[in-house]
Every structure is written in C-alpha cells, then in structure tokens.
Amino acid sequence: MQIKKFRAIDMPGALKLVKDELGPDAVILSTRKIKGEGRGYGLFGRPIIELTAASDDRYAEGIRKDKVSPDIALNFSTALNPVLEEIAGLKEIMALFMKQPDRFGIGGFHKNISAIYQEMIANGVKDGIALKLIEEANKGIPEEKLEREGYVRSFITDVMMKLIKVGEDIRFEKGKQKIAALIGPTGVGKTTTIAKLAAEYVLLRKRKVALITIDTYRIAAVEQLKIYADIIGIPVYVVLSAAELRKTIESSRDKDLILIDTPGRGQRDKSRVSELMNLLGGEIPIEKHLVLSATTKDEGLAEIIERFAPISVDSLLFTKIDEGVSFGTILNQSIHSRKPISYLTTGQRVPEDIEVATLSRVVNLILKN
Ligand SMILES: Nc1nc2c(ncn2[C@@H]2O[C@H](COP(=O)(O)OP(=O)(O)O)[C@@H](O)[C@H]2O)c(=O)[nH]1
Ligand SMILES: [Mg+2]
Structure with missing residues (x-):
C-alpha cells in the first residue's frame, strides 16, 4: 500500500x-x-x-x-x-x-482583460474588486471585441464608474442656507480645503460665506484659519460647545454658506469622535465631508472611516492627489463605505488646487485612458 x-x-x-x-x-x-x-x-x-x-x-x-x-x-x-x-x-x-493559444493571459482570461487586472492590482485596487470587474468584462464583452484593447479598457472603466458615486459641488437651494463641516484626522488638509472652498465661493461666485472653527485644541490651527479669512475678507468664529455653534449659526442667517472646521486631534480617541458627533449632530442640518488623504494606505483609511463611522458622514473628500502614488484605495474605500466622493484636492495652493470629483476623473486616476 x-x-x-x-x-x-x-x-x-x-x-x-x-x-x-x-x-x-x-x-x-x-x-x-x-x-x-x-x-x-x-x-x-x-x-x-x-x-x-x-x-x-x-x-x-x-x-x-x-x-x-x-x-x-x-x-x-x-x-x-x-x-x-x-x-x-x-x-x-x-x-x-x-x-487560439495567443489569446490567453493569466487565469484563463483574455490577455486584454488580464492586462487590465494587473494594472488595477498594481494601482492598489483590492483583489476582490479587481476580479469582480474583470469577471464582468469577461461576461459582458462579445468575443469579437476582446481583441480591441481600447474597447476592453473602456468597458471595464464603465463598470468601475457604476461602482462608485460622486457627490456634487456644494449646491444651494434658492434662499436656503448651506452648512458644511469638514471632519477627519490631523494634517489631511481640512483647514486648507476650507480656505479653498471659502475663497472660491466668495471671490468667484460672489456668495456670502462665514467660517466657524471648533478646532479648540490647537490655537495655531485657529490662527491659520483666521489668516485665510482675513485675506478673503470674511468672518471666522471660534465655538466651544453645541450651544455656541447653534447661536453662531443663528446669528449668521444672512450668509449663503457656513463652513465648519473641526478639531484635527483625537481621531484615535473615541470620546473625541463622540464629542464631535454631539456638536454636529443637532437639529440643524450640516453636510459632513470626511476628509482623507490619498497618501494614506488602504488599511489606514479603512480604520479612519471606521473610527468616524458614528458621525454619519455624507461624503468622502480626498486630498493630496498630487502626492498620491496609487489610487486604487480611493476605489476600495468608496465602494466599501458606499459614500460619494465630493471633492479632490491636488496641491497646497489656495484656492486653485481643488476640484469637484467626477466619475471620469476618479476612474482615470486608477485606469488611465
Ligand atoms: N500636497 C498637498 N498638500 C496639501 C493638500 N491639502 C493640504 N495640504 C497640506 O497639508 C498640510 C496640513 O494641512 P491642514 O489644512 O493644516 O490640515 P488639517 O490638520 O486637516 O487642518 C499643510 O501643509 C497643507 O498645505 C493637497 O491637496 N496637496
Ligand atoms: Mg486644521
């Protein structure tokens, strides 16, 4: 035997x-x-x-x-x-x-499909997501079109676009005030992004804007916002409690847009997240953008999203696209969190380096067309 x-x-x-x-x-x-x-x-x-x-x-x-x-x-x-x-x-x-022995790439997929799979993996797209995309392509692309690399690429890009959502530019309903807060870890670019948005709405769109900061832990951060506010010529209020926030919002009725900067510190500390939740979770509707850096690794982003989950965010805002090397993580996290992406920021210049996220722009970061 x-x-x-x-x-x-x-x-x-x-x-x-x-x-x-x-x-x-x-x-x-x-x-x-x-x-x-x-x-x-x-x-x-x-x-x-x-x-x-x-x-x-x-x-x-x-x-x-x-x-x-x-x-x-x-x-x-x-x-x-x-x-x-x-x-x-x-x-x-x-x-x-x-x-047709020449037709095949890895895994038995057509070589044009598996080449894109490899490109996505190299760009940090999670294996499961990349596989799902190429399986869709494998099912959906007619045999005679598989040889056309460009066709396969745009097919997969289209499927990718269906998996993610983008938000909109901060939109105003007629006669209604808009309030938006940026939340997220320290150093990702919240204050800079607020300055970019404020400058754009005041200088280019001629809207009335006020800034509020609840960044009470770092005097320097308040100063940073004040400097921007002075240049743009708009008021900035520092608030310490939910009651003060409400009062300040009420006394800013004449403004079209109120942008709220939040404490950068303490994203690892659950009590700070719940403090922020109490501050922003009142009756006044506040649009919440979770600011994430495109330079943070996938696991890091997942952890941040998880930590901020108690504050139900409306969208994700990715900064430092100019410094990112692979952008698959944007796809991974937006699919995983099911949140739309609102803005992308692409550098330190205020106000130039910001753009409204579009599907084609986001997808193009991952699969170049
Ligand atoms: N390269 C690059 N740097 C950025 C971008 N946005 C912000 N920064 C820089 O990131 C640093 C931290 O920004 P800050 O707004 O203070 O972050 P906060 O702690 O989240 O408020 C500053 O040096 C900014 O100039 C961006 O889109 N690209
Ligand atoms: Mg800040």
Whole structure:
C-alpha cells in the first residue's frame, strides 16, 4: 500500500499526477483546497488542490467496501460537484486554448482583460474588486471585441464608474442656507480645503460665506484659519460647545454658506469622535465631508472611516492627489463605505488646487485612458 499527497493548481492536473504515479486504480482518499502559496497577488495566489491518494488494490477495495460510511461518500460527492463544474469550465477553456493559444493571459482570461487586472492590482485596487470587474468584462464583452484593447479598457472603466458615486459641488437651494463641516484626522488638509472652498465661493461666485472653527485644541490651527479669512475678507468664529455653534449659526442667517472646521486631534480617541458627533449632530442640518488623504494606505483609511463611522458622514473628500502614488484605495474605500466622493484636492495652493470629483476623473486616476 502506498499513500501519497499530490498538489496541482486544479483538479484535472492533480488527478493526472495521481494517475501517472499510482496508476489508474489509485483511490482518492481526500481532497482539499489550500490557500495559494504563489508569490504575488490574485490569480497567482489562487488556491491549489491537494489530493491524498492510495495505490494498493487491496487497500482500495477495503476503503470502498468497509471504511467509507455512506455519509462520507455523500459528502465527498457533493464536495466534488463544484469541482466537476469547474472541470467542465476548464475543458471549455482548454478547447479554446488549443484553437487560439495567443489569446490567453493569466487565469484563463483574455490577455486584454488580464492586462487590465494587473494594472488595477498594481494601482492598489483590492483583489476582490479587481476580479469582480474583470469577471464582468469577461461576461459582458462579445468575443469579437476582446481583441480591441481600447474597447476592453473602456468597458471595464464603465463598470468601475457604476461602482462608485460622486457627490456634487456644494449646491444651494434658492434662499436656503448651506452648512458644511469638514471632519477627519490631523494634517489631511481640512483647514486648507476650507480656505479653498471659502475663497472660491466668495471671490468667484460672489456668495456670502462665514467660517466657524471648533478646532479648540490647537490655537495655531485657529490662527491659520483666521489668516485665510482675513485675506478673503470674511468672518471666522471660534465655538466651544453645541450651544455656541447653534447661536453662531443663528446669528449668521444672512450668509449663503457656513463652513465648519473641526478639531484635527483625537481621531484615535473615541470620546473625541463622540464629542464631535454631539456638536454636529443637532437639529440643524450640516453636510459632513470626511476628509482623507490619498497618501494614506488602504488599511489606514479603512480604520479612519471606521473610527468616524458614528458621525454619519455624507461624503468622502480626498486630498493630496498630487502626492498620491496609487489610487486604487480611493476605489476600495468608496465602494466599501458606499459614500460619494465630493471633492479632490491636488496641491497646497489656495484656492486653485481643488476640484469637484467626477466619475471620469476618479476612474482615470486608477485606469488611465
Ligand atoms: N500636497 C498637498 N498638500 C496639501 C493638500 N491639502 C493640504 N495640504 C497640506 O497639508 C498640510 C496640513 O494641512 P491642514 O489644512 O493644516 O490640515 P488639517 O490638520 O486637516 O487642518 C499643510 O501643509 C497643507 O498645505 C493637497 O491637496 N496637496
Ligand atoms: Mg486644521
């Protein structure tokens, strides 16, 4: 009797190894999928199949007749169903492959599709999201169009656009005041972004704007906002409590837009987040933008979004696009949080370096057209 383990990337491959080594009468004792050990990402790291097989005839007979309870046999065959389906799928792919060997890239996808998959992965798009996108492309693109790289790219871009949302420019309803607050971690660019928005609305759009800051922990930060406010020629109020905030908003009735800057410190501290929640969560509707830096890594962003989750934010605002190297994380986090993206900021210049986020701009950061 001989028992051996065999590993291959798929079931047909593993079965072939068994057959080659142990002969056609070998009995499969168990199968399992093990997490890919491949280097790199995604399709390279896909699970591999491990079969344990025995070759001795007597042993094999014994297993079949005595040792396998009906339960196990049943489980075994149900476990095998998806595998059989996969084999059928692979057979089809193999048949195609024989006809057109140049057509294929990694994972059996057309080379034009897998090239875009790799581009997305290189740009930081999460594996699951990238796979979903190329699977859509694989299903949706007619055979004859697969050879056209540009077509495949714009197909995938279109699908990507459907996965994300963008907000709008801060819009005004006639005669109604708009109040927006920027929240987020320290140093991401909240105060600078407020200055950009204020300058644009005052200087270019001739709106009446007031600034409020509840950045009470850092006098320097209040000063920073005051300097901008003085240049633009608008008032800035410092408030310490929800009551003061309400009063200040009430006394600024004549303003079209009130922009609220918030404490940068303490994003790691839950009590500060709930303090902010109490301040902004009153009856007065305040549009809340969570400001995130495009230079922060995916896990970092996920953690920040999670931490600020108690304050129900209306949109995400990404800063420092000019410093970012890969932008897949914008896609990952906007899909994950299901929040629209309101603005992108692209540098330190006030007021120039800000733009309203558009779908095509965001998608273009990830897959260049
Ligand atoms: N490169 C770059 N720097 C930015 C951008 N927005 C803000 N900054 C810089 O980031 C730093 C922190 O900005 P600040 O507005 O004080 O952040 P806050 O703590 O969130 O209020 C400053 O040096 C800003 O000039 C941007 O879009 N690109
Ligand atoms: Mg600040």
